[in-house]
Amino acid sequence: MTTYLIRRIIQSTLVLIISSAAIYALLNAVPGGPFSGLRIAGAGDKKSQVTQQDIERMEQMLGLRDENGNPIPLHVRYINWLSKAIRGDWGKSWAVAQGQDVSFLLKSRLTNTILLMTSATIISLIVAIPAGIYSAVHQYSKFDYILTTFTFFGIAMPVFWFGLMLIILFAFKFQEWGLPYFPTGDVISLRAPRPGSLLYLLGAEPGSLTDRLVHLILPSLVLSLLYMAGWSRYMRSSMLEVLRSDYVRTARAKGLSERVVILKHALRNALIPIVTIIVFQIPGIFGGAVLTETVFNWKGIGRLYVDALSRSDWPVVMAYLFISAILVVFANLLADILYTFVDPRIRYS
Amino acid sequence: MAVAELDAEQLLSLEEESQWRVVLRQFLRHRLAVFGLIVITIFVLSAIFAPLITPYDPTRIEMAKRNLPPLTEGHWLGTDELGRDMLARLLYAGRISLFVGFTVTILSITIGTIVGAVSGYYGGIVDSILMRIVDFMLTLPTLPILLVVSAIFGGGNVWLIIVVLVVFGWMGTSRLVRGMVLSLKEQEFIEAERAMGASTPRIIFMHLLPNSFAPIIVAASLEVGGVIITEAALSFLGFGIAPPTPTWGQMLQNVQADMWTAPWKAFFPGFFIFMTSLSFNFIGDGLRDALDPRLKI
Numbered sequence: 001m002t003t004y005l006i007r008r009i010i011q012s013t014l015v016l017i018i019s020s021a022a023i024y025a026l027l028n029a030v031p032g033g034p035f036s037g038l039r040i041a042g043a044g045d046k047k048s049q050v051t052q053q054d055i056e057r058m059e060q061m062l063g064l065r066d067e068n069g070n071p072i073p074l075h076v077r078y079i080n081w082l083s084k085a086i087r088g089d090w091g092k093s094w095a096v097a098q099g100q101d102v103s104f105l106l107k108s109r110l111t112n113t114i115l116l117m118t119s120a121t122i123i124s125l126i127v128a129i130p131a132g133i134y135s136a137v138h139q140y141s142k143f144d145y146i147l148t149t150f151t152f153f154g155i156a157m158p159v160f161w162f163g164l165m166l167i168i169l170f171a172f173k174f175q176e177w178g179l180p181y182f183p184t185g186d187v188i189s190l191r192a193p194r195p196g197s198l199l200y201l202l203g204a205e206p207g208s209l210t211d212r213l214v215h216l217i218l219p220s221l222v223l224s225l226l227y228m229a230g231w232s233r234y235m236r237s238s239m240l241e242v243l244r245s246d247y248v249r250t251a252r253a254k255g256l257s258e259r260v261v262i263l264k265h266a267l268r269n270a271l272i273p274i275v276t277i278i279v280f281q282i283p284g285i286f287g288g289a290v291l292t293e294t295v296f297n298w299k300g301i302g303r304l305y306v307d308a309l310s311r312s313d314w315p316v317v318m319a320y321l322f323i324s325a326i327l328v329v330f331a332n333l334l335a336d337i338l339y340t341f342v343d344p345r346i347r348y349s
Numbered sequence: 350m351a352v353a354e355l356d357a358e359q360l361l362s363l364e365e366e367s368q369w370r371v372v373l374r375q376f377l378r379h380r381l382a383v384f385g386l387i388v389i390t391i392f393v394l395s396a397i398f399a400p401l402i403t404p405y406d407p408t409r410i411e412m413a414k415r416n417l418p419p420l421t422e423g424h425w426l427g428t429d430e431l432g433r434d435m436l437a438r439l440l441y442a443g444r445i446s447l448f449v450g451f452t453v454t455i456l457s458i459t460i461g462t463i464v465g466a467v468s469g470y471y472g473g474i475v476d477s478i479l480m481r482i483v484d485f486m487l488t489l490p491t492l493p494i495l496l497v498v499s500a501i502f503g504g505g506n507v508w509l510i511i512v513v514l515v516v517f518g519w520m521g522t523s524r525l526v527r528g529m530v531l532s533l534k535e536q537e538f539i540e541a542e543r544a545m546g547a548s549t550p551r552i553i554f555m556h557l558l559p560n561s562f563a564p565i566i567v568a569a570s571l572e573v574g575g576v577i578i579t580e581a582a583l584s585f586l587g588f589g590i591a592p593p594t595p596t597w598g599q600m601l602q603n604v605q606a607d608m609w610t611a612p613w614k615a616f617f618p619g620f621f622i623f624m625t626s627l628s629f630n631f632i633g634d635g636l637r638d639a640l641d642p643r644l645k646i
């Protein structure tokens with residue numbers, strides 16, 4: 001087990017270094033970045049305000065040139081970046097929040113993302129696990145068919161469109177019909193709620209707990225339904241597999257009641273995959289949900305990533321991808337370790 | 350005598366019913382799969398024959414007719430913020446979205462099948478290298494990676510998006526085919542073939558792959574829907590196929606600005622994406638039941 005873990009950690013570290021180097025090189029090779037526009041302006045117009053010196057000075061500030069103004073070669077820059085990155089210094093943002101530390105920027109968005117992702121994860125688990133188990137125990141029942149249909153809809157549903165439809169229904173149509181309507185997005189209200197809205201009805205002050213919770217409802221609903229579709233299906237097939245296994249047949253043959261067979265013998269093993277679900281949710285909890293956060297203008301990490309990408313803010317993009325990669329690797333290792341505890345049948349060598 | 354003859358004929362014909370007839374009969378019994386097949390056929394035909402269905406040009410801008418609601422002035426599904434006919438745009442967008450869906454699926458299934466077959470058949474060092482690559486690529490956070498790659502190579506070109514989606518889309522199939530090949534190659538008929546001196550390509554292409562056909566085709570039909578949703582997500586976020594070429598995802602890109610006054614612009618493109626993806630999932634489910642219900646895909 002220890003040798004296996006050491007080997008895995010060394011492998012993962014190598015993979016992380018290679019892939020981050022590849023992305024770093026690609027990002028630096030693209031025409032673009034914060035001053036490509038300046039450069040074009042400077043080249044075309046002799047009287048332009050921006051001179052070659054200005055650009056070089058800016059590049060120096062951003063760490064693309066050394067003190068003497070000579071360009072630093074790519075591999076040296078990567079090593080510099082990596083040695084700072086592992087100490088938590090991700091450089092400064094180029095565009096989204098110009099001049100701000102990337103680590104500060106990420107931290108400021110983290111609370112919103114964790115709030116959204118954990119609430120969606122918890123709601124989904126509470127619903128998906130019993131639903132999946134129940135529909136496996138009652139295979140081919142009406143409930144099973146309903147759940148299967150729901151799963152199909154969940155898999156086929158484009159999340160962002162589902163989000164848009166909920167906004168149209170609960171924010172716009174509800175307002176039209178004179179029902180207490182939901183906010184269209186954002187994490188908190190910026191001004192006092194308007195009469196007729198749900199927030200007004202609840203007397204929620206901007207920034208209060210109620211205000212935050214009401215804003216959380218629609219985005220976490222979208223995410224929960226998405227996760228529920230996948231996870232309930234997963235739990236169902238896990239339980240079905242256990243129910244078909246020999247030891248369940250043995251338990252039945254011993255004359256145990258169906259209740260004892262399912263609750264004491266089958267359920268415990270069928271629940272093992274929850275470990276996988278939760279552990280592989282870790283990268284998501286910190287990385288956020290790119291599409292849902294964008295649709296609901298939820299100022300989280302996922303939204304930050306999309307903004308950084310569309311404005312060529314490469315330090316933010318690099319930080320996001322590197323942290324996600326580390327979390328994914330960590331989740332994989334954690335899953336392997338936890339499995340040896342919950343399922344003694346698994347051994348690594 | 351006549352009756353006896355008829356019976357014999359019936360019995361014979363039943364015995365002669367080919368495997369594909371059985372599969373087809375099973376498939377047609379799956380109501381949702383038939384529904385899916387009908388929907389996809391309608392979508393494909395209406396995308397191909399779009400000019401015959403709608404007289405409007407999807408790129409023609411008419412500022413006087415901005416944001417018309419459905420069923421006004423001859424625009425069945427209304428118009429968008431530039432006065433372009435929604436139905437025409439949806440049908441022409443369908444051409445791109447469906448083309449991307451099919452092309453990416455065919456290419457990534459082909460690559461995945463070749464990698465999986467080679468990996469499973471040869472085993473050893475080839476297998477472990479290929480499978481390490483697959484493992485690594487499967488752990489990547491898909492959407493962020495697709496986004497950054499599209500942002501880097503940008504330009505919104507259709508073929509570029511296809512390449513990006515294929516590069517990050519073949520791994521599932523390769524694992525599936527590898528598993529099939531691993532279990533098949535130990536069976537007697539492969540050993541017999543090898544004993545008779547069959548070449549490796551012959552064994553792989555004449556025996557191993559045809560016998561892995563069922564899971565591959567099921568995986569392919571399930572994948573089309575996923576590809577269409579992913580392309581839509583990229584285009585929705587502004588990293589996919591660039592205007593003026595419309596795709597369903599891209600049509601949703603800027604709808605949030607006037608969703609209050611023109612909600613139909615948000616509804617229809619997403620509905621088309623949803624129906625297409627749902628239909629392919631139904632078809633995949635029907636194919637699985639018809640080909641091999643024990644498949645776990």
